[in-house]
Amino acid sequence: MPCFSCWKLDTQPIVRPMVFRKDTRTMLSRKELFKDTLKKAAHAWKRIVELRLTGPEDAQHKPQAFSTIYLFYVGGSKLAEAGMFVPAIKGQGTEEQQKKWLPMAYKFQIIGCYAQTELGHGSNVQGLETTATFDPSTDEFVMHSPTLTSSKWWPGGLGKASTHAVVYARLITEGKDYGIHGFIVQLRSLDDHSPLPGITLGDIGGKFGSGAYNSMDNGVLRFDHVRIPRDQMLMRLSQVTREGKYVHSDVPKQLLYGTMVYVRQTIVADASKALSRAVCIAVRYSAIRKQFGSQAGGPETQVLNYKTQQSRLFPLLASAYAYRFVGQWLKWLYTDVTQKLEAKDYSTLPEAHACTAGLKSVTTSATADAIEECRKLCGGHGYLNSSGLPELFAVYVPACTYEGDNVVLLLQVARFLMKTVAQVATGKQPVGTIAYMGNIQHLMQCKSAVNTAEDWLNPAAIKEVFEARALRMAVNCAQNISKVPSQEEGFSELSPDLLEAAVAHVQLIIVTKFIEKLQEDIPGPGVKEQLQKLCSIYALHLLHKHLGDFLSTGCVTARQGALANEQLGKLYAQVRPNAVALVDAFDYTDHYLGSVLGRYDGDVYPALYEEAWKDPLNETVVPDGYQEHLRPLLKQQLKLSRL
Amino acid sequence: MPCFSCWKLDTQPIVRPMVFRKDTRTMLSRKELFKDTLKKAAHAWKRIVELRLTGPEDAQHKPQAFSTIYLFYVGGSKLAEAGMFVPAIKGQGTEEQQKKWLPMAYKFQIIGCYAQTELGHGSNVQGLETTATFDPSTDEFVMHSPTLTSSKWWPGGLGKASTHAVVYARLITEGKDYGIHGFIVQLRSLDDHSPLPGITLGDIGGKFGSGAYNSMDNGVLRFDHVRIPRDQMLMRLSQVTREGKYVHSDVPKQLLYGTMVYVRQTIVADASKALSRAVCIAVRYSAIRKQFGSQAGGPETQVLNYKTQQSRLFPLLASAYAYRFVGQWLKWLYTDVTQKLEAKDYSTLPEAHACTAGLKSVTTSATADAIEECRKLCGGHGYLNSSGLPELFAVYVPACTYEGDNVVLLLQVARFLMKTVAQVATGKQPVGTIAYMGNIQHLMQCKSAVNTAEDWLNPAAIKEVFEARALRMAVNCAQNISKVPSQEEGFSELSPDLLEAAVAHVQLIIVTKFIEKLQEDIPGPGVKEQLQKLCSIYALHLLHKHLGDFLSTGCVTARQGALANEQLGKLYAQVRPNAVALVDAFDYTDHYLGSVLGRYDGDVYPALYEEAWKDPLNETVVPDGYQEHLRPLLKQQLKLSRL
Known part of the structure; x- marks a missing residue:
């Protein structure tokens, strides 16, 4: 294979x-x-x-x-969006529609994109303005962009490549607005690729980075009363009849959640991939790069040996592994959700939704920050494109915004937390990743029994304080919300705190899944021990970073916090000898990494030097512009105008 | 003007x-x-x-x-480096050398750059490998690059534009290595701009961003036994005689610190400028952008009204003002240092050095993060180059690395803190920004008296806890270091904690200078009140963010931390009505901001739409590559090879 x-x-x-x-x-x-x-x-x-x-x-x-x-x-x-043309038809199209459109898409007889967001409307799908008005006289929908802000804006592949799109628009029939629905619309001629009449298409312009998403034609699309056959409305969940009647099918809406869980699971897996690439580059280069610390003209010290470098880099290495394991678990969750959906069991859906939304948000935000941190950890050379890191960052950061803005998603998690806190009070037993909240009696009162630095290596000790912290922050928020007369207003007032509570909950999930992974058999001598150290680093660096949470909720004392920090330092020293092996284990080829700093053979400096000469600016020794601009300046011959 | x-x-x-x-x-x-x-x-x-x-x-x-x-x-x-050719000659050249070279540089008869860093050597100047060997037979220095890693690498303006450079190299005379010294070297012919014999020059290749520093020719330079006259060694501090004797002048080395303070002061001022640009864009766009919250088809809510947006954005707005004021104060410090140096009073130099190093580090790191946060706060559109934010980020981030890597600088601050803690123990009274450490008796024991959320508006209450936190963290580090047998090893072991202590000290300086600024007269009705709110936001958001520090050092209780957070929420609500005015006050033109999202007139959407069409990809409706690649794919005519 x-x-x-x-x-x-x-x-x-x-x-x-x-x-x-x-x-x-x-x-x-x-x-x-x-x-x-x-x-x-x-x-x-x-x-x-x-x-x-x-x-x-x-x-x-x-x-x-x-x-x-x-x-x-x-x-x-x-690209999530471009890749979502097919899933949209799969999820929202009837069997007939799937049979007609999917084979063409699979063979690239057509190229489809997913046209949802508009110039004035992003996360709030209900605010979209594009209209699809049914005209019973011709059995067609009329697609129209009534305002400038209704222009479709951002869909990947839309600007230049796509021939078709799934377009989301307000369905209007019999004079009534039935809200947002999906429609398959042909955009370009299959003969010569020119836009069909009434359709304006273009690229929305340059984006972050030198390459990155600039290889993608994120596009703008406007409709001027463009007609499509009625049967190009995606009709699995609801239909418009020949007469223009709007009817719901008996297919439950919950089925759509399966796609969402699938897409978010791939995003978490991608986070692990992007992060591990950056970490691989930074760890390898830190082992090559030497700086300071020479004694009497001897060689300088490997940067990787500095505690400051370790304390910034090893938590990111641990995070790469943590996200990989939670990503694997999400794959299982997707299978589980799919099976339950098929059995019409929707009971775990809210929990699965909150869990995937939260993991998407936390892992992508942390990964974006971590890539940039890895770039900084490579010093000046990390700023060169040849390091691969600027492009990795620029191509990665949109993950924080697409498929649900990370803050919006965390607020959804927070809503679920508030609901669960209320349910727990009524005695209902929560399930899945939120099950720990059922243990409210213990978790609201427990104090960590940690007494030595080594005690923090015990997974049970870690789990207890992460559970207590997450639960107490959620309960705190719930209590503060209840003090505000209106529940909705309270939620809005407290939203910054709710974000923090949601993050605490999601970090607990990641820590827990890492711990659970290590209860399985892990092949390879000594591998499990290394992973256990990374697991401890992952948890303890979070504890240190969010110490305020743990101290203010009272589950950890200042002294225990200091012990955690002490243990962290010891773990860094233990991981150091295996750090390079732990990134080699990702098994990335040099071609895939695309970084002269992250080369497997460590021969960084000749590669940097060689790479420089490829720049177009080096095609000539004397730069273009010398005669016109530089020489007159140097020769004091700039022609001055009279003032 | x-x-x-x-x-x-x-x-x-x-x-x-x-x-x-x-x-x-x-x-x-x-x-x-x-x-x-x-x-x-x-x-x-x-x-x-x-x-x-x-x-x-x-x-x-x-x-x-x-x-x-x-x-x-x-x-x-x-660009700090390119701009440092002149300061280097001013600081390290004799009067004669200054008279000869500066007028040419001022008139651009020559273009100079500052060639210090090498391919294998960045922050550690003492590790540079380029040699300047004196040859008494010809009264010349021979400049040479003995290894690949000794290639000069990164100097701005070196690759294509510069005709001259101040080159740092190991001075070797009479067979002895006297360490790093500066030399003025002509690189290119003034007739045709071609590199002089023995000199290899080139650009080091593309960097982060689409424009950004790619407009700058950061360069590579290699010498193959290039000879320069002896009088092109910068000889203010030390000389090589006609016979090749190395002699020190009686000019004190401390004079060089003046330049360093000057350069870092400009970097802090630039941080404020870059941050305020990003904040201006994000605040204005957040006032225009609407999302969610519509009641029954009514207009959506301005994004700026969301508490989550405020809690992320307003601390950055406050930081922009905080950095501006501390930057102004640094200008005063530079004058003060200069005057003292002229009077041969070097007593305040260590404190001034630590203070500027720390402020450079903290303000640039925070600004880089803040620009990216502002970009995210603009949602998807912030990812477009036309938002101005990707380029602002890409052009700004090197500030974290150049002129002293931020981590290296913080460790210098930490060294100064450890020295001061030791001196305080002997009864010596510290001065300037570290004077608070003299108050050790009180600060080691005090507990904040804050009892209501409003109590946190009292500057004295703020100052006390920030002083106590900074001092206690420093003392903690000193105590932990003393437990390790070797002082040097202890410093290295504890370096991650020392970084945190240094940050705490620098944040205190910024908070203090903000508070002091507000003790002056501030013209304009109501302006002072607004600034007071921003000052409180700046301090309290730091308190919230670093709550672990404040709680674990025992100067603040969990309840007081919660009160600070409560007050923060109230302050956000109070600043909201004036937020746009507070960024308009920066008085940036649209041309300077260079952002369609940050337009003064708020007419964002037509501008975004118009800007898109400028992209070269939109020159044709059907993209270049359609005939060769896209059409064969769509027409199922890709020629398959036999496997």
Whole structure:
């Protein structure tokens, strides 16, 4: 089986045609970059066909193969939106619609995007302005953009590549607005790719970074009374009849949650991937880079040996592992949710939704910050594109905003927490990741029994204080909200505190899943011990970082906090000898990492030097502009105007 | 007087030739961008000459005029290194050398850069490898790059523009290595700009962002036995005689500190400027952007009204003001240090050094994070280059690394703190920003008397807990270090804690200077009241963020911490009505801000829409690459190879 993350076959030698080269991507102009991306995508698809990954015998790999196209599209990251055309039709289309549209999409006879957000409307889907008005005289919907702010804005792949889109618009029939629904709309001619009449299409302009998402044609779309057949409304959940009647189907709305859990699970997995790439680069380079500490002209000290470097870097290494394990667990959760949905058991959905929303928010925010921290940990050279880190950051950060803004998602988690606190008071037993709240009697009163630094290595000791902290913060918020006359107003007033309570809850989930993972068998001698150290680092660095939470909720004393910090220092020293092995274990190829600082062979300086000369500015020794601007300045011959 | 930050004359109309347009900079290729920058720099200099800002009568504006060139160089930020050619000669050159070189530099007859860092050596100047070996037979120094890692790497302006450099190298004479010294070296012919024999010059390649520092030719330089006259060694502090004897002059080394204080003061002022730009954009856009909260189809709520938005944004607004005031105070400190140096009074130097190092570190780190937070606070649109925020971030972040890596600087502050703690124990009275440590008896034992949320509005209550926290953290570190047999080892072991103690000390300085500023007269009705609220927000958000410090050192109780948080919420509500006025007060022109989201007129959406069409990708409706790659894919005509 080919590995999609590094594009090599399990059997050597590595097959890597030049078409996939990445090293010059940041030097291309926007047009060149986009063209290069189309080339990569087409070639990737060609390879997928050649390797016969599209046949029915390979059904389980299909989504993976499909997303590989998008992988090249944005140079290392997957685009959620562009990848959501198919899931939208799968989730919201009737069987007939799926049969008609999906095969074309799978074969790239059409290219679809997911057109939801508008210029004036992002997270709040209910605020969208685009209209789809049913005209019974022709059995068509009329798609229209009534205002400037209703222009579709951001959908990936919309600007230049897509031929079709799932467009979300207000469904209006019989004079009544039935709210937001999805419609399949053809945007461009399949003959010559020109936009169809009434449709305005364009790219929304340059984005963060030199390459990054600039290889993606996030687009703008406007409709001027564009007509589509009625049967292009996605009709699984509700329909408009030939006469224009709006009717609900008997398919429960909850089925849509499955897709959401799936998408968010992939985002958490991606967080682990992006973070581990950054950490791999920073750890390897910190082992190569030497600075200060020379005694009498001897060699300088490896940067990785400095406690300050370790205390910033090792928690990120631990986080990369933590997110990987919680991501694996989310895969299980998705299977579980899917099975329950099929059995029409919706009981665990709110918990699964809160859990995935929270994990998406916490892991993406932390990963974005961590990539930038890794860049800083590489000193000046981390600022060079050849380090790979600027692009990794620029391509990653949108994850904090797309698929639910991270703050909006945390507030959803907080709502769920408040609901659960209220239910626990009535004696209802919470399930899943929130089950600990059932232990309210103990958790509201317990005090950590930790007495030595080593006591913090006990997973039970960690779990107890993380549970107590999360629960007490939630209960605190609930109590403070109840003091405000209106519940809604109280929630809004307390929202900054609610965000913190939600984060505490999600961090507990991650810590718990890490601990649970280590209760399984882990193959390889000594591997489990190393992972246990990382687990402790992950938990204790959070305890140290959020010490205010633990102290103010009274589950930990100042002395115990100091012991945790002391233990953290010891753990750093223990992880140091295996740090490079722990990032080598991610098994990333140099091609995939795309970083001269993170090279497996550690031969960083010649690579940096060599890479520099590729810059277009080095095509000539004397720069373009010397004759016109620099020489007159130096020769004091700038022509001055009379004032 | 023209204003250099916005390039307009005080008298209307605004004179802004098209040469200074910035809106398309992120769309240019590297070569175009660099050429455009040369054009801007040459034109800026032409205007400076025309406006007669170079004459002796304008001496006080000279450094400002000079730095304006560099301002255009990197599109909004000043480059410390490129700007340090002149200060280096001023500080380390003899009077004769200054007389010879400075007038040429001032007139741009030569362009100089500051070549210190090497491929393998950054912060540790003593580790540099470039050699300058004196040859008494010709009365010359031989400049040489003995290894790959000794290549000069990073100096701004070195790659393409500079004709000269101050090069730092190991001085070797009579077979002995006398360590690092500065040398003025001509790099390029003044006739045709080609590199002189034995000199290799190039650009080090692309950097973070689309425009940002890519307009700057950070360079690489290698010497192959290049000879320069002996009198081009900077000889103010030490000389090499005609015979090759190394002699120290009687000029005290401390004089160099003046330059360092000056440079760091400008960096703190720049932090305030960059932060206030980002905050201005985010506040204005948050007042325009609406989302959620609509009741029955009514308008949505301004994002700025959400408590979560306020709790993230207003502390940054307060920080922008805090940094501005501490920056102003640093200007005074620079004058004070200069006067004392002239009077040969070096007593306050260690304190001034620690204080400027710490402020540089804390303000730049916080500003880099804050710009990115402001970008996130603008939602998806903040990711567009037209928001101005990606470039502002990319151009700003190097400030965390250059002029002393922020972690290295904090460790210097920590060393000073440990020294002061030891001295206080012997009864010595500390001065300046560390004077509070003299109050050790009280500060080690005091407990905050705060009893209501409003009590936290009292500056004395704030100052007391910030002093107690900083002192106790420093004393804690000192005690823990003393438990380790070797002092040096103890310092290294405890360095992560020492960083935190240093941050606590620096935050106290910023809080104190804000409070002191408000004891002065502030013109304008109601202005002082608004600033007082911002001062409280600045201090209390730090207290909340670092609650663990305050609780674990015992100067604040959990209840008092909760009261601080409660007061913070009230302050946000009070600042909300004036938030837009408080950013308008920065008085930035739209041209200077360079952000469609931060427009003064708030007409954001038409501007976003219009800006999109400028992208080169929109030059054609059907993208380049359609015929070659997209059409064959869609038409199922990709030619498959036989496997």
